[in-house]
Amino acid sequence: MVEGAAEQFVGIGVVADELGVCPSTVRKWERQGRIPTAARIAGQDRRIYRPEDLALIRERMVEMQTAGQRRGDPARAA
Numbered sequence: 001m002v003e004g005a006a007e008q009f010v011g012i013g014v015v016a017d018e019l020g021v022c023p024s025t026v027r028k029w030e031r032q033g034r035i036p037t038a039a040r041i042a043g044q045d046r047r048i049y050r051p052e053d054l055a056l057i058r059e060r061m062v063e064m065q066t067a068g069q070r071r072g073d074p075a076r077a078a
Contacts, residue, residue: 008050008051009039009048009049009050010048010049010051010054011046011047011048011049012026012027012038012046012047012049015049015054015057018054018058019057019058019061026047026057027047029057029060030047034060034064035053035056035057035060036049036053036056036057038053
């Protein structure tokens, strides 16, 4: 990670709060390939997301909801 760039990243809790879902749902979406894979902090197991990742996740959520899916159920997307 670039020095001074840490303030540009947000953790999984912030992403989940902004989307109105649990962090476990964000992890599930990532495992399913529905959202971008988060970057990791070297030596730690923390997921961090760039602002552009969060924007893409928001777009995907809108697509899922438009397709009639519930907020926490992206597995039905086809």
